[in-house]
Amino acid sequence: MLAPRRAVFAEEAAEVEVLNANVDKLKSLRKKIGASLARLEESGRTVQDAIGPMYGNTQRLQTMNTNIARIQEVIEKFKAPLEQRDREERILRSRPDRVGLQEYMSSIDRTSLALKNMKTTNMKSNQQAISDLNGLLQVGVQNLEDVFRDTLRQGSQPIEPLKQLTTKTDFPRLSSSKSGQLRTINQHISAHVSHGSQPGELTPSARAYAHERGQYITLSLQNLATASLSTARKVNAEAVYRQGSNGIGHYAQGIQGMYTAEYDSISAIFTREEWGSVLQATCQSSLATFASTLGNLDTHVKNNLLTDCYLAYEIVDVVSSTSLQLENRTGELKHAMSDALKPVRETAKAxxxxxxxxxRTKIQQMQSLPADGGAIPTTTEVMTRLQLMTSYLPPVCSLLRSLGDGNWTSPNPGASSTSIPTMKSFDVGADGKQLFAHYALDTIETLLTSLESRARALLKGKPLQGVFLANNICIVERMIRNSDLDVLLATAQPKLDLWKKKASNTYLEAWTELTRFLFDSIKTTPRPGSTGGAIDSAAILKSLSTKEKDGIKEKFKAFNPAFDSAVAAHKQYKMELEVRRQLSKEVQVSVEPLYNKFWDRYHEVDKGKGRVKYDKGQMSGVLSSLA
Known part of the structure; x- marks a missing residue:
């Protein structure tokens, strides 16, 4: 087992030795790398020190290049309007008809825009260019004004308004095509000059319109103005003006027709805000001529006021009506028409x-009155005046209303603050008619009072004075009854009845004087035995003394010639039919009962000797023959 272990240990020992050898190599390599890094760092510092200035210069060059590019852009931007100015100048210096009206107006628009852009830069270097563009724009606008004016002139030849009035045709207006062209031109002119105009000031195109069309209207109305003056001239200085004989009616109708037509043409060309001012400017010249014409007519009326005051009433009526209709149609010209009418209106009021x-004057200056008691022509003239006034009732009522009730006694009532009637002034209802009735009654009262005063001074005898006054009252009543005055003066009869009673009493004074012979103070008693209330004249006389009988005889003797004289005078007087009937009736009512009573009592005193000239039947017949 030891042998294998030794083998393993030997193998591991060998691997350790290999690893240690590798470690030694890595250490050696690291040292070399460290040495290389040190050398590299040193080389980098050397390179940085060498390249740093070059890099900074490069950045500055890049910034400079950018700035140069921007400057070039600005230069090109500045050059563009100048180049455009040269381009637009070639157009605007030409006539619009050569380059075309639409292109010409487009050029003006471009020039105006360029001018606006240059002004926003606020650079001193642009001031000359701005001045050049302003001048160029003015040239363009002026040329447009010339086109506007020339276009207007093509349709502004004077006309004869009387033809439209007699044929009842519309007054000419500018055609729709021409109005459209003028409207376009006006819009461009107004747009490019509005910045320099004062508030309320007319634009150049509006001034051109007012001049051209104003001249057209003035020339067209000239003949009507002349006719108004020529028809006012009188061949007979005493002739009373006849209604409608003056040309003022046609003149006013012509003005209304032409102004209304012009208002329609103006409405098709200008903006709503301009209509009134352009119309007033257009009509200014013709209104001045109209005012001058009315001034001349006013002078004519003043010089012939007693016969031509009715012309003044007609002028007031015609011009007031025309002014009202123009005001309703256009909303303008009321004050201008009012000022033109004012002199005539004041004369009419006076x-x-x-x-x-x-x-008063005419009657007071009379040196004699009709010896037969007949009515005088002055009464007919005065009543004819009142009758004529009823033909001008609307203006007369308006004038009297402006004076006020009873304020017509002064010839200088003072200038009215309002020289044209209001809507109420055209009302001829109860108030206006009542004022006229008051004026008419004042006139009649003045007439009759003056006649009565003059009769007392110039006519001898109350009967003649009474007949004279009664005849004139009869003329007054008749002329009221047979005219429109009858309705207007319905309340006048009580006053006329008082005057009639005064005239009758004045006339009857002579008859009342002779009836004193028919009164006596003798006290008698009925004869005893008399029945049925019959008066026994013989019995009454038998009871009287000789002296009393002689007194009765003297009364009959005095009455007869006085009565015959009164009858003869009555038949010699010139009496209107109604007056003769009325006075005869009153004489009969006054004399016959007294005479019959006196005759019944004392007729036997005559005994056929002719002292009692009339019996009751004869007296009745004579008195009846007076009618």
Whole structure:
């Protein structure tokens, strides 16, 4: 057993020796490697010391290269707008019709964008380029304005509005194709000039539109303005204005038609915010002509106020209605129309007092009145004025409403703060009609008061004064009854009845005077035995003394000529049919009962000697013949 063990130990011992030999080799190898690492480290330090500066230089060169590339990019970026400027300049310096309108507007868009980009860099070196692009953009916009203006002119030849009015055709508007082209051009112009415009300031295209179309409207309306003035001229200075004979109606209709059509054209081209301002600018010139025309008409009315105040009422009515319709349709021009109308409106307001004063003045200046008591033409003239006013009731009511009830007595009522009526001013309902009724009654009262005063001064005798006043009252009543005044002056009759009563009483004073002969203070008693209440004249006279009988005879003697004179005068007076009937009836009611009573009592005093000229039947016949 020892032998095998020794063999194993010998083998293991050999392996140990081999391992030890390997360990020695590894140690030797490690030493060599350590020595090599030391030499390598030393060589690395040497290399690092040699290569380090070279590496730093390389990094700096790489950074410099990057910066140079970026500078080149910036230079190219700066060069691009300049190159684009040269490219766009060739387009924008040309006419739009040569390069095409669409390409021209695209070039403006590109130029505007380039300008915007350059401004964001905020570099001083770009200031010259920015200035050049600004100038170039202005050239382009100006050329677009020229195209806009030329396109407008092609459809802006003056027309004759009277043709549209008489044929009842629409006023011309810009065609849809032309409006579309103008709208596109306007959008580009507005987009590139809006940054330099003030708030509320019109764009260049809007100014061009206002000028071209404003001139078109002014020239088109010129003949209507001229016609309004020419139709106001009078051949006969005393002729009263006839409704509708002046051209102002057609003029206002022409203005309304052209302004409405222009508003539609403006709406198709400009933005909603611009419609009002562009319309006002477009209509400014024609409105100035309109205001001048109304001013000339106002002067004409002032110079002929008594006969042509109705023209002023018509102008107020026509222009107010036109202004209202334009306001409803466009929302504009109300104040401009108001300012144009103001002078005529103030003259129309002052006319009410002037007409009242004319009634007083005209009657006070009369040097004589009809000797037969007939009505004077002035009464008919005054009532004709009131009748004519009913044909202008809407404006008259509006004017009276602006004056206020009773404030028409002064010829200078003062300028109204509002020169055009409101919606309520167009209402001709109860309030307006009542104001007119008050004014008409004031006019009639002024007329009759002045006539009564003048009659007392110029006519001799109460009967003649009464007849004169009654005749004129009759004319007033008749002209009210036979016109639209009948309804408007329904409350006037009580006042007229008072005047009629005054005229009748004045006339009857002479008849009342002669009836005093039919009164007596003799006390008589019925004859004894008389029956049936019959009066026995002989019995009454028998009971009288001689002196009392003589007194009765004198009464008959005095009554007869006075009565005959009154009858003769009555038949000589010129009376309107209604007046003659009324006064005759009142005379008969006043005289006949008294005479019959007196005759019944004392007719036997005559005894056939002619002292009692009329019996009861004859008296009744004479009095009946007065009608």
């Amino acid at each position: 006319s009410f007092a002037t007409l009242l004063n004319d009634v």
